[in-house]
Amino acid sequence: MNSEESITIKYYAKFEKTVAYIQKPNEELNQVMDRIGIDMDNHENDYLDGTFIEFSEPEVKD
Structure with missing residues (x-):
């Protein structure tokens, strides 16, 4: 029987x-x-509405 587990990636x-x-x-x-980099650090959510390009390979988070 399989059991469901969780992993953080x-x-x-x-x-x-x-x-x-x-x-x-x-x-x-x-x-x-x-200046744009500083603005991105201060207003990250304003930069998350761009055009999605790709995901990286997932890694297990320690």
Whole structure:
């Protein structure tokens, strides 16, 4: 007889999203990307509505 058990897995999901930004005078693209990264850290849920691309392979979470 089989018994149901639980396991916790971890996986990554890849999304892409077009975002508007304002480039300040003399600002390099990598500085813009740093600002977007900070905004993503502060407002993660605002970035979860992009277009889904793929899941990573699942791993067992320790």
